[in-house]
Amino acid sequence: xxxxxxxxxxxxTPRIFLALAALTSTIVAIKxxxxxxxxxxxxxxxxxxxxxxxxxKPPLAPSSIIVGAADLGLGFIGVYLVLSVLLPRDLLVKVDxxxxxxxxxxxxLAMIGFVLFxxxxxxxxxKVETKLKSYMTFVSFxxxxxxxxxxxxLSDPVKEALVSGLAIGIGISIAVFATWWFFADYIERxxxxxxxxxx
Amino acid sequence: xxxxxLKWVLVAEMALGSLYVAMTRGVFLVYLAEKGLDLAGIxxxxxxxxxxxxxxxxxxFKRPGVLSKKFKLKLISAHGLERLTWVPLGLAxxxxxxxxFYTIYSTFQAIASLGMSLVIFGSFDEEEIRDVVARRxxxxxxASILGRGLVTALLGFLEGYGKYHALFLLGSxxxxxxTALMMTQDLSHLESLQIPRVVEERGRIFAASTxxxxxxxxxxxFSMAWTPFLMQGxxxxxxxxxxxxxxxxxxxxxxxxxxxxxxxxKYKVALLINSAVPLSVILSxxxxxxxxxxxxxxxxxxxxxxxxxxxxxxxxxxxxAVRSSALALSVGGMAQLVASGLGMLLDSxxxxxxxxxxxxxxxxxxxxxxxxxxxxxxxxxxxxAYANAAYGATLMGYRVSVAITxxxxxxxxxxxxxxxxxxxxxVIYRTLSxxxxx
Numbered sequence: 001x002x003x004x005x006x007x008x009x010x011x012x013t014p015r016i017f018l019a020l021a022a023l024t025s026t027i028v029a030i031k032x033x034x035x036x037x038x039x040x041x042x043x044x045x046x047x048x049x050x051x052x053x054x055x056x057k058p059p060l061a062p063s064s065i066i067v068g069a070a071d072l073g074l075g076f077i078g079v080y081l082v083l084s085v086l087l088p089r090d091l092l093v094k095v096d097x098x099x100x101x102x103x104x105x106x107x108x109l110a111m112i113g114f115v116l117f118x119x120x121x122x123x124x125x126x127k128v129e130t131k132l133k134s135y136m137t138f139v140s141f142x143x144x145x146x147x148x149x150x151x152x153x154l155s156d157p158v159k160e161a162l163v164s165g166l167a168i169g170i171g172i173s174i175a176v177f178a179t180w181w182f183f184a185d186y187i188e189r190x191x192x193x194x195x196x197x198x199x
Numbered sequence: 200x201x202x203x204x205l206k207w208v209l210v211a212e213m214a215l216g217s218l219y220v221a222m223t224r225g226v227f228l229v230y231l232a233e234k235g236l237d238l239a240g241i242x243x244x245x246x247x248x249x250x251x252x253x254x255x256x257x258x259x260f261k262r263p264g265v266l267s268k269k270f271k272l273k274l275i276s277a278h279g280l281e282r283l284t285w286v287p288l289g290l291a292x293x294x295x296x297x298x299x300f301y302t303i304y305s306t307f308q309a310i311a312s313l314g315m316s317l318v319i320f321g322s323f324d325e326e327e328i329r330d331v332v333a334r335r336x337x338x339x340x341x342a343s344i345l346g347r348g349l350v351t352a353l354l355g356f357l358e359g360y361g362k363y364h365a366l367f368l369l370g371s372x373x374x375x376x377x378t379a380l381m382m383t384q385d386l387s388h389l390e391s392l393q394i395p396r397v398v399e400e401r402g403r404i405f406a407a408s409t410x411x412x413x414x415x416x417x418x419x420x421f422s423m424a425w426t427p428f429l430m431q432g433x434x435x436x437x438x439x440x441x442x443x444x445x446x447x448x449x450x451x452x453x454x455x456x457x458x459x460x461x462x463x464x465k466y467k468v469a470l471l472i473n474s475a476v477p478l479s480v481i482l483s484x485x486x487x488x489x490x491x492x493x494x495x496x497x498x499x500x501x502x503x504x505x506x507x508x509x510x511x512x513x514x515x516x517x518x519x520a521v522r523s524s525a526l527a528l529s530v531g532g533m534a535q536l537v538a539s540g541l542g543m544l545l546d547s548x549x550x551x552x553x554x555x556x557x558x559x560x561x562x563x564x565x566x567x568x569x570x571x572x573x574x575x576x577x578x579x580x581x582x583x584a585y586a587n588a589a590y591g592a593t594l595m596g597y598r599v600s601v602a603i604t605x606x607x608x609x610x611x612x613x614x615x616x617x618x619x620x621x622x623x624x625x626v627i628y629r630t631l632s633x634x635x636x637x
Contacts, residue, residue, distance in 0.1 A: 033623065037620055040616040040619055041616070041617075041620055043612070044613040044614070044617040044620065046617055046620075066621075066624060070623060070627055073624070073627035073628050077627070080631070080634050084634075096635055099635050
């Protein structure tokens, strides 16, 4: 048994060392990229430009988001390299599939975040009535739901039906809203004239 | 303070120097053309030395101390090394190596000519400066005729590139004799010269410098276009084109002493005559006409350029000798830059070149008539006011353009930095996606 253990250790050692080397190189790369990106971003003054554009400081500094995204990307590369060194081929295929799924979930979350952030920004910058505010929240909620359907574990026909239904619903609600927004005065006058005629 | 022996040494130095220039720089462009350098390359060489002159002039103007300490050592070193550079210049075969040596030569030349200006501006008063410069121009022109004769004879007798090497060596030797002459002089009075802390009368200095710039640039552009026009446009043989130069030089031998004894106010007449020459060139193609024009051009130009010398000598008291020399050098460099740039742009559009040269000369005349109180047609107080107004407007324009250029440059660099950042992000995530799909 000891012999088998030793044999396995001998076989594993180079992989472990390779994985350690990959991890170390990733950390070094993160440090270097971090330094270089921070220098570039502080020179490009992107935070000040965003602040000037939006009129207020965003909750997360864009430079931190960019550096964080770069670190995350490098970290993923490092983890993937370590896994590809340590794991057998068939398991690695599953890791790949899982990674692609995680990437989809992350992109959907990012899209939802973007939609909510944009609506929120629009509402804070434009003076909006309460009715309009709730309508916009409703539309953003429908959009987020449509995006979430892409990553849930439903069968494809159900997904298709749900997405089509939501798309038709969003389309109709936007059409109704636009009609009301542009022709509210005419509609109101028309209804009033009808009421007067009935009286 | 008078330096009688220095005055004569300066005149002799110029004579030997002109002999040296005729045998070296005078044939260098022909040598380059024979080596296979095209017109654009030759213009670039001249442009490069213009940049060097301007840069060295501006540096010394901003930090006059760099030249005034251990002055004689610096002058003699630059003076001697400038002449010695022709030895490797004659031996170098590669065009790139030639360009490197020529740049080194131009650097020494700029320092040496700056030093020689300082000797003149720092040793004599206004009147004597004009006298020394006039004598130097006359002796230089006479020696130049002798040098050209020698060059023509040697180029005719010798064959191959060896003739150029022999000329460069001979010229270098003649030039080193002028260095030896300068070594005999006591220049201790130029050590740690007083440099005025604040430059007064900036408007007047600006007007004089602009006048000098317009005059020198027009002169360089005109001579750059005239010879090719005669050879290509009128079909003159090479000897006639060379004769034009000879007539011009001979004319300035007499021109400078003539103008020297005339009141500076009348130098405007010389400038006006000189302005008419570029436009007269196209009137007739007859050789006698062109030769007469060459004589008139050189004769009137020597008068007009004496006005520049007179003004720089006069403004010496506000600028100090070092800054006066540095300003003269950088204005000369800038004029060379303007002329070379225009020459490259206009190429064989001789009519345009003559029109621009005439316009520049007329602008110089307008400057003297309106902004230079010593010779202006308007009352001196009005000329001073015009000069100050022009200086103020130019300074403001310069500051605004510098600020705009700086801001634009920074905006572009910032956008580049952001692009690099986003590119890095793209590379990282693209690598990740390739790894996952692989």
